[in-house]
Amino acid sequence: MAAFGGTDTRARKLRWSLLNTLVVVYALVPVLWIMSLSFKTPATLNDGNFIPREWTLENYRSILSTTEFLRALLNSIGIALIATAIAVVLGTMAAYAIARLQFPGKRLLVGVSLLIAMFPQISLVSPLFEIERTLGLFDTWPGLILPYITFSLPLAIYTLSAFFREIPWELEKAAKMDGATPGQAFLKVIAPLAAPGVFTTAILVFIFCWNDFLFALTLTSTERSRTVPVALSFFTGDSQFQDPTGSISAAAVVITVPIIVAVLFFQRRIVAGLTSGAVKG
Amino acid sequence: MSTVQTAERPTPAPASMTPEMKKAVRRTGWVRRAPLMPALIFAILVTQLPFLLTIFYSLQSWNLVRPGSSEFVGLANYVNVFADSTFRGAALRTILITGGCVLIAMLFGVLLAILLDRPFRGRGVVRTLLITPFLVMPVAGALLWKTTIFDPLFGLLNFVLSPFGVDSVAWVSQYPMAAVITALVWQWTPFMMLLVLAGLQSQGKDVLEASATDGANRWQTFRWVTLPHLRRYIELGLLLGSIYVVNTFDTIYMMTQGGPGTSTTNLPFYLYQRAFLGFDVGQAAALGVVTVIGTIIVATVAMRLIFRSFSREDS
Numbered sequence: 001m002a003a004f005g006g007t008d009t010r011a012r013k014l015r016w017s018l019l020n021t022l023v024v025v026y027a028l029v030p031v032l033w034i035m036s037l038s039f040k041t042p043a044t045l046n047d048g049n050f051i052p053r054e055w056t057l058e059n060y061r062s063i064l065s066t067t068e069f070l071r072a073l074l075n076s077i078g079i080a081l082i083a084t085a086i087a088v089v090l091g092t093m094a095a096y097a098i099a100r101l102q103f104p105g106k107r108l109l110v111g112v113s114l115l116i117a118m119f120p121q122i123s124l125v126s127p128l129f130e131i132e133r134t135l136g137l138f139d140t141w142p143g144l145i146l147p148y149i150t151f152s153l154p155l156a157i158y159t160l161s162a163f164f165r166e167i168p169w170e171l172e173k174a175a176k177m178d179g180a181t182p183g184q185a186f187l188k189v190i191a192p193l194a195a196p197g198v199f200t201t202a203i204l205v206f207i208f209c210w211n212d213f214l215f216a217l218t219l220t221s222t223e224r225s226r227t228v229p230v231a232l233s234f235f236t237g238d239s240q241f242q243d244p245t246g247s248i249s250a251a252a253v254v255i256t257v258p259i260i261v262a263v264l265f266f267q268r269r270i271v272a273g274l275t276s277g278a279v280k281g
Numbered sequence: 282m283s284t285v286q287t288a289e290r291p292t293p294a295p296a297s298m299t300p301e302m303k304k305a306v307r308r309t310g311w312v313r314r315a316p317l318m319p320a321l322i323f324a325i326l327v328t329q330l331p332f333l334l335t336i337f338y339s340l341q342s343w344n345l346v347r348p349g350s351s352e353f354v355g356l357a358n359y360v361n362v363f364a365d366s367t368f369r370g371a372a373l374r375t376i377l378i379t380g381g382c383v384l385i386a387m388l389f390g391v392l393l394a395i396l397l398d399r400p401f402r403g404r405g406v407v408r409t410l411l412i413t414p415f416l417v418m419p420v421a422g423a424l425l426w427k428t429t430i431f432d433p434l435f436g437l438l439n440f441v442l443s444p445f446g447v448d449s450v451a452w453v454s455q456y457p458m459a460a461v462i463t464a465l466v467w468q469w470t471p472f473m474m475l476l477v478l479a480g481l482q483s484q485g486k487d488v489l490e491a492s493a494t495d496g497a498n499r500w501q502t503f504r505w506v507t508l509p510h511l512r513r514y515i516e517l518g519l520l521l522g523s524i525y526v527v528n529t530f531d532t533i534y535m536m537t538q539g540g541p542g543t544s545t546t547n548l549p550f551y552l553y554q555r556a557f558l559g560f561d562v563g564q565a566a567a568l569g570v571v572t573v574i575g576t577i578i579v580a581t582v583a584m585r586l587i588f589r590s591f592s593r594e595d596s
Contacts, residue, residue, distance in 0.1 A: 016396075016399065016401065017401070019396060020396060020401065020407060023393060023396060023407070023411065024407055024410050024411070028410055028413070029437070030414075030422075030425045030426065030429065030430055030437075030467070031413065031417070031425070033425075033429050033430070033437050034425050034429050037429055090319050090320040090323060091320060093316035093317070093319060093320065094316060094317045094319075094320040094321070096316050097314065097315070097316040097317040098317065101316075103311075103314050105314075109314070109317055109321060112321065112325075113317075113320065113321055113324060115577070116324045116325070116328050118524050118576060118577075118579075119328050119332075119573065119576070120527070120528055120549070120569075120572050120573055120576045121528060122528065122530060122548070122549040122552045122553060122569070122572065123332070123335060123552065123568075123569030123570070123572050123573050124328060124331045124332065124335070124569075125552075125553070125556065125557075126335070126338075126556040126557070126562060126565055126566065126569070127330075127331035127332070127334035127335045127338065127566075128331050129556075130334065131330070131331060131334065146327055147327060149323065149327075150323060150324050150327040150328060153320050153323070153324050154324075157320065207416055210418065211418045211419055211420075213419065213420050213530065213531035213534070214530050214531065214549075214553075217534075218553075218557060228418070229418055229419075229420040229421075229531070232418075232420055232421060232424065233420060233424075233534070233535060245428055245429075245432075248424055248428060249428075249429070251421075252421040252424060252425060255418055255421060256417050256418065256421055259413075259416050259417065259418070260413050260416070260417075263409055263412060263413060263416055264406075264409050
């Protein structure tokens with residue numbers, strides 16, 4: 001700030017706010033435009049008006065009345081929640097070991113787990129497809145949950161160990177000196193301190209699983225476990241929707257707006273999570 | 282957990298230790314590693330078993346279209362991969378997409394971070410809105426760009442440019458590469474911005490004041506004081522970004538399907554085509570192994586950098 005500070009004249013203030021407005025417009029126009037399209041009637045879809053001239057909820061009604069989209073929504077939420085829960089538990093244990101304990105070979109172990117994060121997913125897709133078909137996991141929830149846990153673990157470990165390193169662990173010892181049992185010390189002192197980091201990690205991991213397309217596309221074949229991104233990609237092809245633009249827009253709004261609201265709600269946490277891993281880690 | 286923390290840092294085993302003592306040190310080492318193990322074993326099972334299978338497939342001539350065609354062919358698939366001009370093209374385009382996206386996103390990221398580093402009313406909200414593209418489902422983001430911005434009929438871009446005499450340009454089919462990179466830059470700029478912003482905010486105010494006292498103007502201060510400080514953050518952003526953007530699949534699948542022709546086919550999409558549309562398991566596996574080796578080389582460099590910041594923090 002000081003680098004570009006100096007005395008703030010009125011003109012300069014105006015210039016900055018103009019710049020900021022431009023920047024926000026750049027980030028948001030695509031999102032706002034798709035919202036506007038989702039409320040337009042087929043006839044006015046391509047009139048280029050930013051605000052729809054005729055408002056309609058028809059697009060929303062059409063996607064929410066088909067099982068195609070609803071079922072995908074259910075699959076997405078269920079799969080992402082389960083994968084997040086397991087990944088966060090495993091990740092918390094691992095991050096605890098990394099942040100807290102000294103042992104030989106720690107660097108190597110951390111290195112291996114990070115390398116796995118960088119392992120190109122595409123090269124695993126066809127063998128996973130074969131393995132899952134043999135094991136009967138193909139097109140099931142566990143069939144997606146397993147790879148999601150694996151590929152979100154490094155993200156979880158990375159973020160969590162950055163948070164855990166900031167926790168004043170001496171407090172645990174102090175609590176024990178004051179007569180708390182190890183269990184009490186952990187539950188009453190450490191857990192509350194660790195909770196924000198775990199929560200942030202859970203949000204990030206959930207978004208990661210929720211956004212995946214590659215595994216969802218290749219490891220599912222029916223509505224039984226197809227998730228939202230794949231269902232969305234099928235809207236463009238030969239589905240029951242004649243002109244899919246309106247429905248696509250509505251579906252995109254349904255899946256995007258909750259994320260944006262969540263980000264607005266938890267923005268401090270998410271920013272901390274996204275940067276702490278990379279910067280302090 | 283309580284058993285472990287009694288001896289926080291094991292003393293390095295001196296040469297005079299008895300074998301029993303060494304054993305004890307080793308045992309506590311394993312107790313300490315224990316919490317890390319489930320995650321590690323899990324990750325190794327799910328990534329390395331399939332990868333071994335990939336290596337096995339890559340030595341076979343196996344096409345799902347011809348049942349029972351599986352036979353051992355040695356390195357023939359690898360020879361084919363390197364003789365394949367589409368593969369070379371895909372590799373080049375992967376580099377182009379990754380490099381282009383990451384560099385442009387970083388440039389925007391630095392500019393936005395400088396903007397956001399100033400206190401102003403509503404900064405929190407602006408920052409959140411700026412992060413949004415990074416968190417929007419990439420499939421939805423790609424669709425959004427394709428169907429609402431670049432579309433020749435409904436597209437916002439043509440609508441905005443129409444007063445300037447631009448008429449019904451089919452952006453995605455005429456400029457496929459630029460279209461894909463634009464969508465990716467939109468998605469990745471927030472990530473770069475956050476990293477650089479963290480860097481800017483970790484910079485001591487006194488340094489900036491000192492440089493101002495020494496008579497540096499704002500550009501000079503930025504160029505010679507702030508930018509060197511940001512270097513580590515910029516490097517980290519470029520590397521982390523590259524690791525993910527190299528794997529870009531959804532954006533290309535949704536926007537162009539690798540086309541027109543193969544003009545936007547990158548390695549992940551080419552691999553997918555070979556395995557799931559061409560059913561050529563052996564060939565796709567060899568491609569996969571080559572991609573993995575390439576990635577490991579890049580990742581090793583990335584790890585060095587990450588560990589550099591790790592150890593700096595620990596010391």
